[in-house]
Amino acid sequence: xxxxRKRKILQIIIEDYIETAEPVGSRAIARKHDLGLSPATxxxxxxxxxxxxxxxxxxxxxxxxxxxxxxxLYVDSLKPGTLTDNDMALIDGxxxxxxxxxxxxxxxxxxxxSRMTQSVSVIVANKKSAxxxxxxxxxxxxxxxxxxxxxxxxxxxxNGLITVPAGMTPAELDYLAGRVSKLLEGRPIAxxxxxxxxxxxxxxxxxEVMLHSLQRTLRAIAAKNSEQKVFLGGTKQLLNQPEFQxxxxxxxxxxxxxxxxxxxxxxxxxxxxxxxxxIGAENKFTGIKDCSxxxxxxxxNGEIVGTMAVLGPTRMEYRKxxxxxxxxxxxxxxxxxxxxxxRDTLRSKS
Numbered sequence: 001x002x003x004x005r006k007r008k009i010l011q012i013i014i015e016d017y018i019e020t021a022e023p024v025g026s027r028a029i030a031r032k033h034d035l036g037l038s039p040a041t042x043x044x045x046x047x048x049x050x051x052x053x054x055x056x057x058x059x060x061x062x063x064x065x066x067x068x069x070x071x072x073l074y075v076d077s078l079k080p081g082t083l084t085d086n087d088m089a090l091i092d093g094x095x096x097x098x099x100x101x102x103x104x105x106x107x108x109x110x111x112x113x114s115r116m117t118q119s120v121s122v123i124v125a126n127k128k129s130a131x132x133x134x135x136x137x138x139x140x141x142x143x144x145x146x147x148x149x150x151x152x153x154x155x156x157x158x159n160g161l162i163t164v165p166a167g168m169t170p171a172e173l174d175y176l177a178g179r180v181s182k183l184l185e186g187r188p189i190a191x192x193x194x195x196x197x198x199x200x201x202x203x204x205x206x207x208e209v210m211l212h213s214l215q216r217t218l219r220a221i222a223a224k225n226s227e228q229k230v231f232l233g234g235t236k237q238l239l240n241q242p243e244f245q246x247x248x249x250x251x252x253x254x255x256x257x258x259x260x261x262x263x264x265x266x267x268x269x270x271x272x273x274x275x276x277x278x279i280g281a282e283n284k285f286t287g288i289k290d291c292s293x294x295x296x297x298x299x300x301n302g303e304i305v306g307t308m309a310v311l312g313p314t315r316m317e318y319r320k321x322x323x324x325x326x327x328x329x330x331x332x333x334x335x336x337x338x339x340x341x342x343r344d345t346l347r348s349k350s
Contacts, residue, residue: 002052008035009045010054014066014074018315021242023063068280071292071314075277081323087116088327095335105335106231109308109328114234117321118241119312120257122267123231126306132188135181138164138173146173148217152189158224160217164210180214192222228306230260243290243313252287267295267309275325280314290314294321296329308332 002010012033013024026043029035035042046064049055054073055064066074083091094112095105106125113121132153139147143166149159164173183199184192197215235257238244244253256262266284279292288311295309308328310321 005037006045006049009042010049010066010070011074013046013049013055013064014070017065018317021315023058023061023065025063028063066314068282068314071279071318072282075279075318078319078322080326081319083323083327087324090116091327091331095331105332106229106306109332110231110233112233113308113310113324113328114237116324117310117312117316118234118237119310119316119321120235120237121233122257122263122307122309122311123233124264124267124307124309125229125231126304132186133181133184133192135185136177138177140170140173143167148214150189150218150221153186158221160221162210162213162217164213189222192218228264230263232257232263237312241313241315243315249290253291256285256287267293267307275322275329277318277322292316292318294318294325296325298329298332 009029012029012035016024016028016032026039026046029042030037030039037045046055049070050057050064054067054070056067057064091112095108106123110121110123113123134151134153136151137149139149141147141161144163145161146164147159148162149157151157180200184196187196197218200211200215200218235254238250238253244250256266262285266288275294275296277292277294281289283289283291283293290313291311292314293309293311294316295307297304297307299305308325310316310325312321
């Protein structure tokens with residue numbers, strides 16, 4: 001049974017180990033913390049905690065380190081922390097200086113998240129909920145081919161190659177672009193399906209080959225923009241952690257992070273609200289069984305837009321990581337729910 005005294009000693013061991021990465025001994029606890037207990041009493045309590053499965057003893061040390069069960073107890077009892085004014089100002093300034101389109105939001109989030117947590121950050125962005133069609137433009141390439149450029153409301157641009165009738169004039173191409181733009185304006189890119197494109201057929205049906213080429217390109221771009229994208233930050237941070245001085249462990253973890261499909265599965269969006277923390281063997285893959293992951297989903301108009309996560313050693317600074325994640329979680333939801341403000345930000349940078 002965990003008494004209040006055992007809980008207090010366990011919390012001290014966890015927080016000291018998080019800070020120093022060194023096994024914690026009873027004498028160090030007695031010297032550093034005013035518990036009113038002798039080293040012998042603390043040592044007895046630590047022995048009980050080890051029997052209960054909350055502490056482990058490295059072979060070469062007289063001190064103890066927390067087990068995965070200890071971290072789970074610690075995380076479950078953590079009270080939400082807050083960021084300092086300086087930390088919040090750093091995040092706000094970071095986004096103001098770097099955001100120019102939707103991808104920049106996710107890239108910037110990955111970088112600032114890893115920087116502030118000193119861990120690997122992963123953003124899995126579900127783009128289908130974000131971008132809306134704004135307009136298209138045709139750029140002549142040769143007599144029978146043009147480049148189709150699609151611009152979305154977040155400032156991003158995509159393109160594809162389509163076939164047009166020989167001799168089609170720039171004025172005719174501009175007219176066609178205007179007609180298609182009017183038909184599709186404001187639609188989410190992911191919703192440009194066969195039924196929508198059929199309306200394009202009725203409006204722009206003077207050439208079958210060109211129409212099919214246009215439909216095929218629009219479908220390909222819509223499919224591309226519906227795919228999840230992965231943004232990583234801070235993989236080099238691993239090398240600064242004592243737990244990853246063993247290069248075999250680093251290679252295993254980097255091998256997982258290099259596989260985009262595996263990363264998507266690892267931090268796949270879930271329907272849970274708030275933050276989710278998985279510790280050690282609770283994670284899906286054996287390659288990260290010595291790691292912890294903190295993740296949160298974020299939404300736009302009720303739809304899951306994606307997931308952000310921090311991956312680091314089980315010794316990670318949970319209180320700081322959770323505070324950063326909470327702030328960024330609400331920051332992102334506010335940013336993504338305010339497209340007009342986002343466009344104003346883009347215009348102010350152009």
